[in-house]
Amino acid sequence: MQIGAFLQQQCRDLGITYIFKASYDKANRSSGASFRGPGIEEGLKILGRVREKLGIPVLTDIHGEAEVEQVAQTVDVLQIPAFLCRQTDLIRAAVRTGKIVNIKKGQFLAPQDMRQVTTKAVGAGGKMLLVTERGTTFGYNNLVADMRSIPIMKAFGFPIIFDATHSVQLPGGAGDRSAGQREFAPVLARAAVAAGANGLFIETHPEPDKALSDGPNMIPLGEMPAVLRSLAKVHKAVQDI
Numbered sequence: 001m002q003i004g005a006f007l008q009q010q011c012r013d014l015g016i017t018y019i020f021k022a023s024y025d026k027a028n029r030s031s032g033a034s035f036r037g038p039g040i041e042e043g044l045k046i047l048g049r050v051r052e053k054l055g056i057p058v059l060t061d062i063h064g065e066a067e068v069e070q071v072a073q074t075v076d077v078l079q080i081p082a083f084l085c086r087q088t089d090l091i092r093a094a095v096r097t098g099k100i101v102n103i104k105k106g107q108f109l110a111p112q113d114m115r116q117v118t119t120k121a122v123g124a125g126g127k128m129l130l131v132t133e134r135g136t137t138f139g140y141n142n143l144v145a146d147m148r149s150i151p152i153m154k155a156f157g158f159p160i161i162f163d164a165t166h167s168v169q170l171p172g173g174a175g176d177r178s179a180g181q182r183e184f185a186p187v188l189a190r191a192a193v194a195a196g197a198n199g200l201f202i203e204t205h206p207e208p209d210k211a212l213s214d215g216p217n218m219i220p221l222g223e224m225p226a227v228l229r230s231l232a233k234v235h236k237a238v239q240d241i
Contacts, residue, residue, distance in 0.1 A: 180217025
């Protein structure tokens, strides 16, 4: 609630559309002992309270077809995680709810490979799709964000989102958990907006080093106003070209 209310106000002041994202289950963890979240029942209650009390749209991940209908009753946007972006039945189940569906590009795919993913979604009746770039893995605990992927995937005809914080993740870089380079997240975010991204996915936390998940790549909440102002300026500059 603290994060949602704070960012809602910051985005409102800058004229930015804001969608709150949180996960009831972090199913893809480096270690089986890692924190995963409150689970679907309690997690959806929390997301529902955020949506109702703050009056903002909410997005969350889904991991299997059995979850889809239950989750769709609470949130506004369903997200297909990167590692599951080629799961045909999951994609079909998601788009059949009539909700907006955000499909994250797999770290293992070239951007042009996502055309087949969106074609699959459209074939199942999907009309309101978002596609998210989140970096590409070449192994060795690192990711590379290629800004060419933004215009390549925009050619599919759907809005493109850039995941600035997962793109600076170092998968498995801390042994039993992922590391990250949060200092580069604002840099990549500005580059993505300049390259034509329609939106940004940014993880933040009041104290990232105490976060139970993805802390090393999160932007501290106190730094977000300055980051958002800089992104708004880049966006305006691009629109004026």
